[in-house]
Amino acid sequence: MSVHESAEIHQMAVVEGGAVIGPNCKIGAFCVVGPEVTLGEGVELKSHVVVEGWTEIGDGTIIFPFASIGHIPQDLKFGGERTKLEIGKRNRIREHVTMNPGTEGGGGLTKVGDDGLYMMGVHIGHDCIVGNNVVLANNASLGGHCIIEDFVVMGALSGVHQFCRIGRGAMIGGLAAVVADVIPYGTVMGDRATLEGLNLVGLKRRGSEKNEINGLRAAFKLLFTGTGSLRERAGTMQMEYASNALVQDVTDFILEDSSRHITTPKGS
Template structure:
């Protein structure tokens, strides 16, 4: 049975034939679910939530009024192909949030992990990959094809350029325009964002070892100053700090393939 008998659906909600609604789901007034939407167990949709397309929403996720989830991507190249939006478990998706499915040119799937908080009016564009425990504050936006690793925080009104990667544990200041990759644990700010340092508060909250944090601070200066290319310096730093997993994570990020440049410290 596509709609589980334990689901509670308000009489004004529209659940189209074919939609799957799991046990314990609560569908509030005036919500609309398209025919290829799947809700896992105990998903809550408060009033006026619209979910469309081939969209899967994981267990325990809560979506607040006027969110628009899974409608056609805002990409002029989109021609109606079958694409998907996959949202993980226990996400909190607040008012007026928009999330788009993928496009054929980007792999066809937008993916969102678990335990994220998307505050009011945030936007996750087509073909993005968002990790887990990410916080996007009010009106923060991701353009298409962005990769946001775990534990990233985006301040209010931050805007991320298409194809940009935000490394694990990065902190993006409010009102920042991010046009280049941000290293793991990096802290960026500014109208055109620059790398202001490391997200030391986030590292301490994550209970990183003090010696590893100290080593990462030393490595930070070595990577972004000196002779050779950024990648060359990162490789040398990786050799000198072979036993520090935080440094190794940053080094791997810097030397991996990317279509963007890197957000650098201010001159």
């Protein structure tokens, strides 16, 4: 066990041999930290937090009571192999959140980026790759093998089917059940999510240029109307809007190989 001299560990916490506790960490009462856990500088476990498995948590992340981090995947194929959970810096992980490590069949890694907010009851399943500045509201859930890109916001009680991709800056409405890929900057809603438009509020908040947003709006209309397949239209938009980074994000996403269809507007 390696515990930095500046770390504060409550006398009622359990830190098992082999754990690495970085500078200025705070571990509250009734927390349990397993033998393969590494906590970066300034990590805080409030109380009643359990961190197990091969888990690394980045600097400045705060985890609130009753979170369960790093326990084995909820996958019947899991056979006890050594797999990893990697959590980035400055995350806020609220009460009752669960995050599972990867599986051998999925690459062996679940990875959560920096500066995220994971509200009460959020679940991040095995082999998910979650980007930076992601917000998952209360009880939002990710099935295994999902890819969640930067700046995604998911509303309360929403869920993403395994192997789905959610593109950069997308907004998932509360209670939505996402069973297909969602384009970057899209907004989806419904018990089986349909594409309702673009996440213009998110784009404006992050300072996107007005001309880029207007170009994206025009391209969006053309992508989901007209002749030919969606992939063909995406190829055309990619050439016509070669200088618009937002449109390029969307068309690149559509043209990538995926095991899931693209979420589309109702009736398209």
